[in-house]
Amino acid sequence: xxxxxxxxxxxxxxxxxxxxxxxxxxGSFSPLFLPMLLAMVAVTVEGPAAIFWAAIIGLISxxxxxxxxxxxxxxAILVVFVVQKNISGRQRISENASVPLGLWAxxxxxxxxxLLVFSRAMRLLISGQTIEANPLFSSTVGVAACTTTVGxxxxxxxxxxxxxxxxxxxxxxxx
Amino acid sequence: MTTRSxxxxxxxxxxxxxxxxxxxxxxQNAAIRIRxxxxxxxxxxxxxxxxVEEKFVSLANRWIQKDTTVTDEKRLSEMHAKQELELRRLRxxxxxxxxxxxxxxxxxxxxxxxNDTAPLLVEEMIQARVFGEELSxxxxxxxxxxxxxxxxxxxxxxxxxxxxxxxxxxxxSRLETGFPxxxxxxxxxxxxxxxxxxxxxQRVTDRGYRSHAQIVRKTGAGYIxxxxxxxxxxxxxxxxxxxxxxxxxxxxxxxxxxxxEAGRFPFPMYYGKIVRAQLSPGAAHWEIDVQxxxxxxxxxxxxxxxxxxxxxxxxxxxxxxxxxxNTHIHSGTP
Numbered sequence: 001x002x003x004x005x006x007x008x009x010x011x012x013x014x015x016x017x018x019x020x021x022x023x024x025x026x027g028s029f030s031p032l033f034l035p036m037l038l039a040m041v042a043v044t045v046e047g048p049a050a051i052f053w054a055a056i057i058g059l060i061s062x063x064x065x066x067x068x069x070x071x072x073x074x075x076a077i078l079v080v081f082v083v084q085k086n087i088s089g090r091q092r093i094s095e096n097a098s099v100p101l102g103l104w105a106x107x108x109x110x111x112x113x114x115l116l117v118f119s120r121a122m123r124l125l126i127s128g129q130t131i132e133a134n135p136l137f138s139s140t141v142g143v144a145a146c147t148t149t150v151g152x153x154x155x156x157x158x159x160x161x162x163x164x165x166x167x168x169x170x171x172x173x174x175x
Numbered sequence: 176m177t178t179r180s181x182x183x184x185x186x187x188x189x190x191x192x193x194x195x196x197x198x199x200x201x202x203q204n205a206a207i208r209i210r211x212x213x214x215x216x217x218x219x220x221x222x223x224x225x226x227v228e229e230k231f232v233s234l235a236n237r238w239i240q241k242d243t244t245v246t247d248e249k250r251l252s253e254m255h256a257k258q259e260l261e262l263r264r265l266r267x268x269x270x271x272x273x274x275x276x277x278x279x280x281x282x283x284x285x286x287x288x289x290n291d292t293a294p295l296l297v298e299e300m301i302q303a304r305v306f307g308e309e310l311s312x313x314x315x316x317x318x319x320x321x322x323x324x325x326x327x328x329x330x331x332x333x334x335x336x337x338x339x340x341x342x343x344x345x346x347x348s349r350l351e352t353g354f355p356x357x358x359x360x361x362x363x364x365x366x367x368x369x370x371x372x373x374x375x376x377q378r379v380t381d382r383g384y385r386s387h388a389q390i391v392r393k394t395g396a397g398y399i400x401x402x403x404x405x406x407x408x409x410x411x412x413x414x415x416x417x418x419x420x421x422x423x424x425x426x427x428x429x430x431x432x433x434x435x436e437a438g439r440f441p442f443p444m445y446y447g448k449i450v451r452a453q454l455s456p457g458a459a460h461w462e463i464d465v466q467x468x469x470x471x472x473x474x475x476x477x478x479x480x481x482x483x484x485x486x487x488x489x490x491x492x493x494x495x496x497x498x499x500x501n502t503h504i505h506s507g508t509p
Contacts, residue, residue, distance in 0.1 A: 014213075015220035018341075048187035055191045059198070063213035069206050070198030077191045084184065 006041065006053055013037045014060050029146035034061045035112040036151040038076055042083040043107060054080035067123050075118040079111050104155060109148040116140035211370035214341055218373060221343070260360070267432065267443055269398040270391050293487045300357075300478040301350070303342040303374075340378070340473045345370045354481055355386075355433075358474040361445045362386075362433060362467075366479065376477070377408075379446060379467050384408030387434035388416060388446055388465075390425060401425070403434050406446055406465065413450065416463035423461070425452045431465050 013033035021030045034057050041053045058076030062069045087107075117140050124131050201209075344350055346369050354366040356376050364378040365386070377384050385408075390401035402423030404416045419425060427450060432443035447467035454461050 011216075011220055015217055015224055018214070018217050019221045020224060047184045051184065051187040051191050055194065058195070060213060062198070063210045068199050069201055069209060070195045073198060074192060074195040077188060077195060081184075081188045 002045070003049070003053075006037070006045070009037055009040070010034075010053075010057060010060065013057075014064075017061075018064055024150060026146045026149060027142065029142040031147040031150035032112060032116075032143060035115055035147055036108065036154065038080060038115070039083075039104070039108040039111050039151065042080045042111065043087065043104070046084070050080055050084055051077055065119075068126060071122045071126075072115065072119050075115045075122075078118075079114055083107060083111060101152060101155070105148050105152055108151045109144050112147045113140055113144040116143060207368060211368060211373070214373050214375075215345070215370045218343060263360070263430070263445060266391060266393075266398040266430070270400050271443075273397055273399045293485050295485055295488055296482045297485045298480055298482050300480055301344055301348055302476055302478055303344040303348075303356075304476050305340050305342060305473040340376050342366075342374050342376060342477065342479070344479065345373045348479075349481065350374050350479060351481075354479050355444075357444055357478045357480065358469065358476075359478075361469060363469050363474070363477050379406065379408055379414055379469060380410070380412060381408045382410035384414075388431050389434040389443065390416075390419070390423075390429050390449070391432055391443075392424065392426065392429040401429065404461075404463070406431065412466075414447070414465045414467050416449070416465050417460065419461040419463055421454055421459055421461060425449065425454075425461050425463060427452055 013036065017033040021033070024030055038054060038057050041050055041057065045053060054076040055073055058073030059069065061072040061076070065072065117136060120136060120140065121131050124136075198206075342356075350366055350369050352366055352369055356363045356365055362379055364376045364381065364384060366374050367377040368375045379386075384406075386406050387403065388406035389403050391398055392401045402419045402425065404419035407415045407417055409415055416431060429449045429452075431446040431449060433446065434443075445468060447465045449463055450466045451464035452461055453463075
């Protein structure tokens, strides 16, 4: 059931990122939906399954970009692996609803930022350009902050929805 | 995490990384196929979300009284845009009549009255919705990065990638690579890749876009068609008009249309205005920059031109085969 929910959410994130991202603008930045899902996978899925979903989400993200496939896939795999290594299994697998909002925000922000910087730096390297740290970070921090803000709103909204009965069943089956 | 699961996890990371690295070296054709498949898969969800959004908006409009008062400024701006369009149409008509008059003056008028016949090829326009420019691609390809150096320094080359906006029409609508794409009377670009249900567009401003173009300029006798050239996308906001002979009169403010002589466009469609025209001493051609009408924000819908054999000419056999832009005629049922 958990994987079915992730599959549905992956498709939803793909559709939103491909077609509806521009309708959400916070301070001239728009959020990315696939990294939100990636953060959720990193926190709520364990072991090889998490790596599998990271690869799928990364590949889909690559398909929306114009450059070579595999860049975001590689980034997503490594980022999820690092997050998995640094969050204890208990903290990760126990009720994801109990993970503090601050921790969620931190994970989401760092994952998005690292993913953006990694993929952008890789693209610059592949196209033979020099990497300048300042513009690279300044252009990605805004997107990561925007993604985190929207991600937290989605999370809070999701928690409220889970309190409603039918959603509770989905939540329980996910956990 | 137990040692066993840690090992499994590490092994899965190695395998996944190897696959990702493999994708990096995937041939271009295979990558395009995968990318197109994913984009095609988005379409049902995109339509579903569009329907939900439409329903939601109509429901919200019932409850919230919509402010229908249009400001004078907005109304004037709309009127101005309409008049600008009408003016452009009249200029073009003027140029066409001037051309016909010049031809008649040169060749004379036939003493015989010719019967008007149905043309062999007829054009038809297909409406396509711009399928949301993938925003992740936008910032990578520069649409968002171009907003300022703060957001885009160092990635200008990525602006020049040939992946453009996505349309919700593809091979199922018998689209083919190279079909021209319009936004109203303005050229938006051409079809670059065709998927089963979707296709991507190469905008006129994209690097790699090249098409015949013609200058329309004002003279004492009215508007006339001027020199022919080749309009080329630069990847920047301006296009370059090349191969315009130095002997042709060109000035800033002249308008650039598609060249009807090239045979691709039945009616001249608008590209934009000349914003820079420079002629170096001894040069054979002008250096011309054109400011295209299409902006960075894609329109909600575009029209794609395709041709087919006139059913009136072909009604006896019932054959209505499609003609590609390369005027390649597919064989049909006899």
